[in-house]
Amino acid sequence: MQVISNARNLARVLGARTVLFISNQRFSSSLIQSHRSFLQCQLYGEASSGMCGSCYYLMPLHSVYPMISRTSFSTEAGTTDNNPTEAVKELYDNMLQSVNVKRTMPPNASLWSMIGNCKNHGDIKLLFDVLQNLRRFRLSNLHIHSNFNCNLCQEVARACALVGAIDFGKKALCLHNVYGLTPSIASAHHLLSYAKVHNDAKLMVEVMRLLKRNNLPLQAGTADIVFSICSNTNIWELISKYSKRFIKASVKLRQTTFDAWMEFAARRGDTDSLWNIEKLRSETMKQHSLTTGFACAKGLLLERKPEDAAALIQVLNGTLSDAKKPGITVEVEKLVNEWPSEVLKHQKEEDRKALAAALKSDISTMVASLLNIGLARSVNMEDLTKKEILS
Template structure:
């Protein structure tokens, strides 16, 4: 396999008016400069150390959920369970009859034993009465602790009582609950599980209305929902919001964002996102590097695309190099079909022919450099067949 040092001081002149030069220096793939809009595109892939990889596939980038959620809200006909009814009665008896604060253990037990929406309704009734008692009798004006509030939101989502779950995000509420981004994440994770963009938008509106700070983890979930539902407009809308808020996006979010742009065949957007990525992190992940490769192919620069793959392969430790082959096969067999699907009908045939030609040149260039690749290029024919 050709050593990365052979790339030192070599350069590849790009023909596009927008696209400057890809330069290799001391084993590093430097920025592609000279793009219109005063941004540079491709940050360094350093061979001095392993490429940073979060272990998530750039294609799906899953968000791990710690609990299983109901697919929808339970009906009122389910009725409250005996356990929650008994706990609810004990809390009310303690407050109304004995005029003493109910033990915290009862509240926690109610939260963990909720099985349906009616249980949740009793839980919120108890929380409201407990808050009033704390204020009037104990002169405690603070809300319940943040951990309890998060568990309430988690319980609401678990049983499908989403209307109550949204109430946990209200800044001004009668339940003594303090809204938090963590609570919002429980609701957003439910939206991701069911590809529910409507719920996602509702939650994001509540986050904004109640002045909750956006977090990198919020972007991970939101970007993933937009990608999985093939909703580029929503992703564009929320990406602007996260960038404007100064949120430092995770590698996972950049992978999703750049991968989506590549699937749409939008090379200009790939470079815009890449510029943002390069400002916050030095090294590429596998997913963002592949997206840059696809951007070069879209612009008719297969030799430069092959050079990126070669540097990427050399930058990875031996245990991770197999993943490059996996992503290359996806680039050959899946990516062209996605690009064509997003094109106008009258443009699809020309785009399919160009992609097939550019990918073949890239593969041949990789073989000529000595890089061992085992790809099924027959899948490239599918891209042209669906346009004929």
């Protein structure tokens, strides 16, 4: 009956928290620190080239990157062979022959084919050389001053990421370049996706600097990738820094972004940040996901409120779809077997023993409450008592 009562009053449990988002000093101190993306473009095609144009409107769509193995998506795969492939070399020679000898613009298909056939760093080097030659020819012979359209830049950036030619890829994000490329946030997403696959926080920081320097607008998809990288690399200072930048830019964060952010805060045992993030999430989303719900449950456990944590999980079980409800048991098992050790790593050494004892007691109480309402029946509590870090 106590759990049911707590479940009915859960909104008051979380809603009564007096958190002042952003302006709250605690928040300030703890948070300081497409295969292709589709863009809606206004193209200004010309009979002589068919490749010029400028971005008209950039839609905040999710950047879906292909599932590529680390072998084919690694820097090493792109740099071990600097010799261009035969297919790309042939296309390169034909296009230069057209521009320098025939004095005509090569067919559109040749450039697109060259982009699609890039397999290594040498191919990318030839691609950027031909882009520079094409831009020069358009200016001097065709008197076309506009850049190639933004779709071309996206595919160039994607090709660079696929072969690991990141230095060339970063050139595609510069507003003023000699290649006639029109940078866009979608192009940046390809490099950020590369950084995510390789857990490369340094590259992420470099790309974010380029976005700021070239005034490229941040999107929800950008935050999704950035927050994931920060969480995977366990760098709280960066997620705190960039969260403020996204909020200042009025970017509407996705559920998946809050998942990464709140799970990270719960993993660190940072309840101050957790409740402030939850306040922000609740302003735009009515229901919890499995991840954010359990992040809040962990926050309640850290505050010695196991009954409230059980009540929250009960409410979560009622709001999730039938397909997602089995995840409740999985998350409870993770909470019992994995989270305590993780959260203790982030605490001061002198505080670990007391917190370990508290978690051992409160997690047992929470699981007992869940068992009373028919949840978490398969959770093995023996693992909790056997963990050395909790003994």
